[in-house]
Amino acid sequence: MKISVMALVASVGMAASAVAAEIAPTAVTYTDGAVEQSLTGVAGNPEEGAKIIGSKKLGNCVACHQVTALADVPWQGGIGPVLDGAGDRWSEAELRGIVANAKMMFEGTMMPAFYKDTGFIRPGKAFTGEAADDTLGPLLSAQQVEDVVAYLATLKD
Amino acid sequence: MNMLTRGLATGMMALFAASGAMAEAADDNLVINGEIEIVTRTEAPAHLSDTMDEIMSGWLFRGEETRAMEADDFDNPGMIFVEQGEEAWNTAEGSEGKSCADCHGASSEMAGVRPVYPKYVEAAGEVRTLEMQVNDCRENRMGAEKWDYTGGEMVNMVALLSSVSRGLPVNVAIDGPAQSTWEKGKEIYYTRFGQLELSCANCHEDNYGNMIRADHLSQGQINGFPTYRLKNNKLNAVQSRFKGCVRDTRAETFKPGSPEFVALELYVGSRGNGLSVEGPSVRN
Numbered sequence: 001m002k003i004s005v006m007a008l009v010a011s012v013g014m015a016a017s018a019v020a021a022e023i024a025p026t027a028v029t030y031t032d033g034a035v036e037q038s039l040t041g042v043a044g045n046p047e048e049g050a051k052i053i054g055s056k057k058l059g060n061c062v063a064c065h066q067v068t069a070l071a072d073v074p075w076q077g078g079i080g081p082v083l084d085g086a087g088d089r090w091s092e093a094e095l096r097g098i099v100a101n102a103k104m105m106f107e108g109t110m111m112p113a114f115y116k117d118t119g120f121i122r123p124g125k126a127f128t129g130e131a132a133d134d135t136l137g138p139l140l141s142a143q144q145v146e147d148v149v150a151y152l153a154t155l156k157d
Numbered sequence: 158m159n160m161l162t163r164g165l166a167t168g169m170m171a172l173f174a175a176s177g178a179m180a181e182a183a184d185d186n187l188v189i190n191g192e193i194e195i196v197t198r199t200e201a202p203a204h205l206s207d208t209m210d211e212i213m214s215g216w217l218f219r220g221e222e223t224r225a226m227e228a229d230d231f232d233n234p235g236m237i238f239v240e241q242g243e244e245a246w247n248t249a250e251g252s253e254g255k256s257c258a259d260c261h262g263a264s265s266e267m268a269g270v271r272p273v274y275p276k277y278v279e280a281a282g283e284v285r286t287l288e289m290q291v292n293d294c295r296e297n298r299m300g301a302e303k304w305d306y307t308g309g310e311m312v313n314m315v316a317l318l319s320s321v322s323r324g325l326p327v328n329v330a331i332d333g334p335a336q337s338t339w340e341k342g343k344e345i346y347y348t349r350f351g352q353l354e355l356s357c358a359n360c361h362e363d364n365y366g367n368m369i370r371a372d373h374l375s376q377g378q379i380n381g382f383p384t385y386r387l388k389n390n391k392l393n394a395v396q397s398r399f400k401g402c403v404r405d406t407r408a409e410t411f412k413p414g415s416p417e418f419v420a421l422e423l424y425v426g427s428r429g430n431g432l433s434v435e436g437p438s439v440r441n
Binding site: 060 | 348349350351352353354355359363364367368369370371400403404405406407408409410
């Protein structure tokens with residue numbers, strides 16, 4: 001647990017220092033729920049994206065979604081739609097908007113916003129139940145969002 | 158079609174295509190020890206009529222083996238703690254040298270108390286949980302130390318008080334002097350807390366019956382508390398469960414015994430009006 005948290009912090013830090021042009025969570029522009037501009041300017045890595053989607057510690061998207069192509073990830077949930085074919089249904093910009101803040105696309109959706117760091121009610125410090133402090137960052141880093149989007153774009157029927 | 162309905166439509170299609178991710182509540186009846194009939198599903202109380210038709214005990218969302226454990230007191234690990242509660246019931250403590258039994262009689266005399274809690278207590282001028290009443294008796298009538306709100310002794314006592322009411326219908330009052338607290342609890346129930354921005358309703362009203370990762374979501378009813386959980390092998394207090402659920406939304410939780418959780422317990426309790434008291438129940 002400690003190790004993966006540190007790895008996460010390290011990867012967030014690296015993404016930030018490697019790319020000066022990273023867009024901050026509060027600076028993202030949504031048009032009809034979609035985000036045209038890459039958050040980092042660096043192409044996403046779909047393999048990393050697949051890992052993030054399946055990992056409990058990262059995106060944990062499979063808590064709510066099934067992805068047939070990730071059948072080796074156990075216990076996929078049934079709250080949201082099956083993501084098979086998401087790359088056909090949505091453009092890259094739409095996928096980026098959905099992952100960054102799905103509430104911009106689907107009003108009131110249960111899906112959490114993965115690239116947002118303000119505007120929460122009683123935010124906590126991860127899963128400790130304690131109040132968040134000023135280290136509160138978005139659930140995924142800008143590059144991790146790009147990685148997830150790159151993977152979703154490969155999901156074609 | 159706008160984005161919203163388009164997303165919804167594909168979502169619906171995908172949901173129907175999904176296999177295994179949606180699991181029905183069990184079609185099963187609970188009779189404890191072959192004699193106590195438990196209502197595990199019934200018509201929703203009037204205050205929920207715009208929201209749902211039927212309320213269901215969490216028992217129906219557990220697997221066959223877990224359900225079977227609750228049907229027989231010899232198989233229900235929670236009953237050991239009821240026995241410990243019974244011992245405490247009969248033990249004199251504190252400066253007054255009195256036991257609960259000295260004033261209240263046999264523990265079975267308390268049948269009918271559990272189903273109406275939390276309730277507005279006239280003498281106290283506030284809504285109280287069973288835990289608050291027990292601690293009030295300890296502190297002010299026995300001259301004994303208060304028990305930790307969700308600690309072992311308290312959970313055992315609440316398990317005893319629940320067990321003698323098993324089979325009776327939950328009947329939490331929501332009007333009169335309890336109403337403002339109830340409204341506050343309702344607001345908390347629908348507030349999307351934490352970094353995951355999830356309300357109780359997101360999971361337990363909109364998605365009961367669905368799988369969230371490995372968990373089969375129930376309606377989050379509290380008629381079965383305290384619950385013996387196979388996950389941590391102990392009896393769990395209702396407000397410990399609330400705390401866990403709020404924590405899991407990456408939120409700062411409320412404290413057990415806080416005004417917020419008391420209000421929430423009153424509200425959630427009333428969503429189960431009509432189900433039988435089932436505690437101590439078995440859950441995973």
